[in-house]
Amino acid sequence: MNGQAIEFKRVNKWFGKLHVLRDIDLSIASGEVVVVCGPSGSGKSTLIRCVNVLERIQQGDIVVLGQSVTVPGLNLAKLRTRVGMVFQQFNLFAHMTVLQNIMLAPMRVKRVSRDEAERTARALLERVGIPHRADSYPANLSGGQQQRVAIARALAMQPDVMLFDEPTSALDPEMINEVLEVMTDLARDGMTMMCVTHEMGFARRVAHRVIFMDEGQVIEQSEPEAFFAAPKSDRTKQFLSKILSH
Amino acid sequence: MKRWVTMFLMLAVAAAVALPAAAQEGTLDKIKRTGVLTIGTRTGSPPFAYIDKSNNWVGFTIDLVEQLVKPAVEKEVGKAIKIEKKESTPPTRIPLLTSNAVDLIAGTMTDTPQRRESVDFSLTFFYTGAQFMVKKGSPIKSINDIGGKRVAAQQGSTNAKIIREKVPTAQLREFPDQPAAFQALVQGQVDAYTNDGIQLYGLKAKSPKPDDWDVVGDFYSEEPYGMAMRKGDAKFKAAVDAGLKNGFESGKYFDLYEKWFGAKGEVPYPMTPQVKAYLMKQIGK
Amino acid sequence: MQYQFKWSVLWSGQSAGWLLQGLITTLELSALAWILAVCLGILAGALRTVTFAPLRAAAVFYVEFFRNVPLLVWMFFWYFGVPPLLPRVVQDWLFNHGAEFWAAVIALGVYTGARMSEVIRAGILSIPRTQFEASLAMGLTVGQAYRLIILPIALRLIVPPMTNESLNLLKNSSVALTISVAELTFQTRQVETYTAKAIEALTAGTLIYLVLCLGIATVMSRLERRFAIPGLIARVGAG
Ligand SMILES: Nc1ncnc2c1ncn2[C@@H]1O[C@H](COP(=O)(O)OP(=O)(O)OP(=O)(O)O)[C@@H](O)[C@H]1O
Ligand SMILES: [Mg+2]
Numbered sequence: 001m002n003g004q005a006i007e008f009k010r011v012n013k014w015f016g017k018l019h020v021l022r023d024i025d026l027s028i029a030s031g032e033v034v035v036v037c038g039p040s041g042s043g044k045s046t047l048i049r050c051v052n053v054l055e056r057i058q059q060g061d062i063v064v065l066g067q068s069v070t071v072p073g074l075n076l077a078k079l080r081t082r083v084g085m086v087f088q089q090f091n092l093f094a095h096m097t098v099l100q101n102i103m104l105a106p107m108r109v110k111r112v113s114r115d116e117a118e119r120t121a122r123a124l125l126e127r128v129g130i131p132h133r134a135d136s137y138p139a140n141l142s143g144g145q146q147q148r149v150a151i152a153r154a155l156a157m158q159p160d161v162m163l164f165d166e167p168t169s170a171l172d173p174e175m176i177n178e179v180l181e182v183m184t185d186l187a188r189d190g191m192t193m194m195c196v197t198h199e200m201g202f203a204r205r206v207a208h209r210v211i212f213m214d215e216g217q218v219i220e221q222s223e224p225e226a227f228f229a230a231p232k233s234d235r236t237k238q239f240l241s242k243i244l245s246h
Numbered sequence: 247m248k249r250w251v252t253m254f255l256m257l258a259v260a261a262a263v264a265l266p267a268a269a270q271e272g273t274l275d276k277i278k279r280t281g282v283l284t285i286g287t288r289t290g291s292p293p294f295a296y297i298d299k300s301n302n303w304v305g306f307t308i309d310l311v312e313q314l315v316k317p318a319v320e321k322e323v324g325k326a327i328k329i330e331k332k333e334s335t336p337p338t339r340i341p342l343l344t345s346n347a348v349d350l351i352a353g354t355m356t357d358t359p360q361r362r363e364s365v366d367f368s369l370t371f372f373y374t375g376a377q378f379m380v381k382k383g384s385p386i387k388s389i390n391d392i393g394g395k396r397v398a399a400q401q402g403s404t405n406a407k408i409i410r411e412k413v414p415t416a417q418l419r420e421f422p423d424q425p426a427a428f429q430a431l432v433q434g435q436v437d438a439y440t441n442d443g444i445q446l447y448g449l450k451a452k453s454p455k456p457d458d459w460d461v462v463g464d465f466y467s468e469e470p471y472g473m474a475m476r477k478g479d480a481k482f483k484a485a486v487d488a489g490l491k492n493g494f495e496s497g498k499y500f501d502l503y504e505k506w507f508g509a510k511g512e513v514p515y516p517m518t519p520q521v522k523a524y525l526m527k528q529i530g531k
Numbered sequence: 532m533q534y535q536f537k538w539s540v541l542w543s544g545q546s547a548g549w550l551l552q553g554l555i556t557t558l559e560l561s562a563l564a565w566i567l568a569v570c571l572g573i574l575a576g577a578l579r580t581v582t583f584a585p586l587r588a589a590a591v592f593y594v595e596f597f598r599n600v601p602l603l604v605w606m607f608f609w610y611f612g613v614p615p616l617l618p619r620v621v622q623d624w625l626f627n628h629g630a631e632f633w634a635a636v637i638a639l640g641v642y643t644g645a646r647m648s649e650v651i652r653a654g655i656l657s658i659p660r661t662q663f664e665a666s667l668a669m670g671l672t673v674g675q676a677y678r679l680i681i682l683p684i685a686l687r688l689i690v691p692p693m694t695n696e697s698l699n700l701l702k703n704s705s706v707a708l709t710i711s712v713a714e715l716t717f718q719t720r721q722v723e724t725y726t727a728k729a730i731e732a733l734t735a736g737t738l739i740y741l742v743l744c745l746g747i748a749t750v751m752s753r754l755e756r757r758f759a760i761p762g763l764i765a766r767v768g769a770g
Contacts, residue, residue: 336720336723336724337720337723337729337733338729340727340729341729341730358727360725360726360727361727363535363727364535364727364728365727396626396627398711401708401711401717401720401721401724402720402721402723402724403724404724406724407724407725417627419631419711420711420713420717421709421710421711422708422709426607426709426710426711429607429611430611430711433611433614433615434619434622434623434626435610435611435614435626435630436626477535
């Protein structure tokens with residue numbers, strides 16, 4: 001699939017009186033990897049949560065894989081099967097084994113047979129590097145392992161787009177890399193990805209474009225080289241100086 | 247069940263604590279020492295014992311205690327005494343008595359052989375028998391007509407027991423109190439309500455439309471009401487009986503009967519000659 | 532003059548049979564009411580957490596209305612209040628076929644259901660909202676998310692308070708005697724009436740309830756252990 005995977009068209013969103021997204025115009029091409037960064041509360045999470053309609057927008061439109069999210073009677077479940085999402089807090093289902101977590105949506109939503117779901121699940125575990133933990137329960141895994149399972153779980157639906165909301169910020173430093181590696185592989189395979197993250201190394205190496213948000217607006221967007229070497233706005237500079245000095 | 251456990255523990259503790267004292271001291275001695283006769287009675291059994299509209303605890307049985315039993319006891323202990331009243335319900339009254347919480351049960355307790363194994367009874371002070379209350383025009387006229395019918399009774403009453411034995415095909419519905427049983431009769435959950443005749447007359451008199459109801463049937467059980475005392479306390483029993491006997495002889499008892507059950511009384515329930523004969527026979531007249 | 536204990540009244544005559552019958556009735560009544568209560572509790576508890584306001588309002592109404600009126604009133608309501616709304620023949624049929632018992636089942640079930648729904652709601656709310664979002668993000672419907680994820684986790688978390696409510700239900704079942712259901716307390720009183728042995732009868736009743744409660748508590752703690760989520764709920768000193 002070529003062309004635009006996600007298009008934001010003058011998107012505005014409020015939480016009550018709080019104006020959290022202001023006139024967002026943004027398109028993400030198929031196969032593109034975009035990193036979104038910005039200070040806390042700037043609206044990054046809200047932005048990507050609007051893509052799979054965990055949040056609704058009040059003005060403008062978002063077209064995801066050719067489908068407008070504002071049409072009445074939209075088949076949400078169908079849209080969401082094509083858009084995978086990985087959360088900061090892993091959100092594995094505690095009462096299910098790793099394998100069951102991954103098999104759940106294919107079986108319940110796509111009506112894939114148990115055998116096929118299991119085959120896919122095991123293959124995905126292989127791909128994220130933890131085939132031996134198939135029968136463990138989430139609580140018995142490390143954070144890094146849990147997040148890798150969460151990625152496998154999202155991939156099990158064979159999505160066309162993957163959304164990541166700070167996938168590594170709840171992890172201990174020594175586990176961050178194992179997750180970033182999986183994400184990097186995914187990017188290399190041509191997945192369309194929209195990642196909220198402050199891992200600037202990852203942005204530099206993997207992203208095609210970095211977007212800086214502040215106060216609900218897209219302040220600046222450019223290729224990583226340019227973004228890090230020559231940020232245009234003062235706010236970007238300020239932000240980068242803060243996070244890169246750490 | 248919490249209520250249960252508490253009640254049970256209270257009774258058990260009361261029984262255990264009170265035993266040694268009870269063993270040494272007769273009721274009359276106790277009354278002499280304390281100047282108080284404690285009776286266990288009802289708050290909702292008009293006209294025997296109930297709280298009236300002006301919030302006084304009154305009734306026929308209470309009058310009997312105040313006006314007949316009290317003077318007799320005072321004579322025995324040789325000083326003026328006070329009457330104290332406590333609420334006692336059918337399940338609690340015998341334990342209250344044996345645990346010394348009360349000295350005399352003066353309510354609407356029927357004198358039965360089983361109960362005589364646990365307590366002593368005074369002379370009978372009221373005589374009634376079980377009958378049925380039905381909607382006017384009901385085919386039920388007596389205990390012979392209740393086979394297969396739904397009959398309400400009061401839980402724990404001797405009536406329910408007799409129906410169960412005499413007419414096992416009747417469908418008994420036992421309610422803990424009179425209002426619920428009567429409601430069931432009004433709405434047709436049951437075809438008849440059985441209780442002591444006097445209770446039924448009282449209910450009928452107080453119901454919004456007394457003419458809609460009939461009290462039918464001969465007494466199918468005998469319900470002599472007596473006052474209950476701790477078993478084996480002959481002196482106290484003699485004093486209580488003396489008071490009642492004096493009432494029968496002097497006619498004071500009949501004045502009180504007239505006050506509560508006469509034409510102008512709370513529940514008109516004229517005394518039949520048979521009942522009068524039964525009462526007088528107790529004192530050999 | 533002392534209280535004469537006579538424990539034999541409990542097994543002589545009809546006492547034992549009555550107590551057994553009362554026990555069976557109590558168990559039947561409690562079991563049926565429990566099933567009703569759990570179904571209603573899950574439904575109302577779940578509905579109280581959904582975003583669709585009318586459903587939430589309906590659930591709130593159910594819970595507040597039923598939980599705040601004494602059980603005794605509900606017994607009377609279902610026994611005295613509801614039948615007159617039915618045709619006379621239906622009423623008669625019901626009154627001849629255990630209307631008391633079913634009124635008690637409904638009263639106890641609906642009342643306890645309202646109380647249980649609070650427990651279940653608390654259980655659901657204790658699950659981070661992001662779990663629900665993760666379910667939706669995978670393409671599950673709201674119904675599936677509740678059925679497959681939220682409720683299975685919530686129900687495991689709330690076993691202890693649910694045990695409490697279940698024990699309350701058992702104890703509350705004695706209120707059914709007010710509408711002439713011959714359950715255990717009723718039969719205990721019956722024994723008392725026949726034998727005039729109150730302490731013995733009360734003791735028997737108390738002991739039977741105690742054993743039942745201990746039984747339920749044991750079963751529930753087995754369930755809790757059986758369905759514990761590995762690694763999530765650490766049980767100290769368990770099995
Ligand atoms: N459900 C909500 N209801 C009301 N306000 C919300 C809600 N979710 C987010 N907000 C507010 O909207 C603003 C943007 O939130 P958002 O989570 O998108 O920020 P963010 O850039 O992801 O921040 P962080 O880096 O802390 O995750 C914040 O001020 C936040 O408090
Ligand atoms: Mg965020």
